[in-house]
Amino acid sequence: MKVRDAVSELEKMYPLSLREEWDFPGLVLGDLERECRKIFFALDPTIDTAREAAEWGADLMVTHHPLFFRAVHLIPSTDPHGRSAAILLRAGCALWAGHTNVDAAPRGTNEALCARIGIFNPSPIEPEGFVEGAPAGLGRIGNLEREMSLEEFAKMCRERLPKTVQGVKLAGDPKMAVRRVAVMSGAGDSFLGRALESGADVFLTGDLRHHPALDFMQKVRSCGRRMGLVDVSHFSSEFPWFDFAMEDVKKRLGGEAECRLSEINTDPWAEVFI
Ligand SMILES: [Zn+2]
Known part of the structure; x- marks a missing residue:
């Protein structure tokens, strides 16, 4: 090959x-x-x-x-x-x-993040056709197996994603109930508006900056909604893709090539002092 x-x-x-x-x-x-x-x-x-x-x-x-x-x-x-x-x-x-082609594709970064967290039946928030019969497009929205508090959901993200020093942050009422989750792996700033329109209870993304997050939470309140925001590190939101990528590449290449995953965590941060 x-x-x-x-x-x-x-x-x-x-x-x-x-x-x-x-x-x-x-x-x-x-x-x-x-x-x-x-x-x-x-x-x-x-x-x-x-x-x-x-x-x-x-x-x-x-x-x-x-x-x-x-x-x-x-x-x-x-x-x-x-x-x-x-x-x-x-x-x-x-x-x-x-x-971004992997973000949008079936079994790409967004679907891998959903699978790792336990978000079922994810469908694209912004559909863009199909790849080999499966829907493609940016972002995903799906359901947790059961309703849980926003705090419990954020802690579940912490447990199930690769560890980085940033940990997991949440905005909103930690006690509010969440079940429907909108997801955008990587830096989700530009997707906040679509996440709000999606009708989800919580938006899970990475790498959020002060102003976009603050504006988003103000918009949630001003339109009479209850919605949470969970921010994880850019690295940990995208790394789960390799769960799918390595399995799929091995399968499709019929074992003709040996595959290996890097052992280096490329999250740039080394310490957080709180
Ligand atoms: Zn990225």
Whole structure:
């Protein structure tokens, strides 16, 4: 099997057409004709994870976050992204990033987050067609198995998601009952309006800033609604994707390539003092 075959399967699972306009997922670098025996998965293509992939002898590295978020003109190895690129190119390892296309796809980051937390029958909040018969689109909304307090829900998120020092924060009345959950993995700022319109009892997302969260809670009150907000780290909201990605890639490639997940937690924060 060639890198080309692995990339082609990835892009059937996570079609690039599902990407947001500003996003450019796909093959970032590497040789499509190279034999592909080892596939390495990591959330971020950092210098450390690129080194981890190279040392393992990976032929293809699959990440969620792209190496470059904006157009670049220079990639010297003095630049962190240039350095990651140099490590991978030297090792002959290709890099494929699946970003907003993976957020929107069935069994992508949002559905993996729902599965990890126990949010059943998730459907896209913003439907965008189907992939291999399953609905695609941004965000997910689904139900918990039973009603619980917002506080209990937030603690369940803490238990079931990868640990990061930020922990889990909630806004709203901790005692309010929640059952219907809107979800947006990664940074959910831009999705707050749609989460409010979705009719959910709580919005679970990551990486929320002061003003968007404050405005959201004020809007909830001013429209006479009761709704909670649960904020987890960006890393822990997206990492569960690998539960699905590794299983699906192994299955689809018929065991022709060995798969391994990075052991590095790329959450940037090391300590929180409260
Ligand atoms: Zn992200």
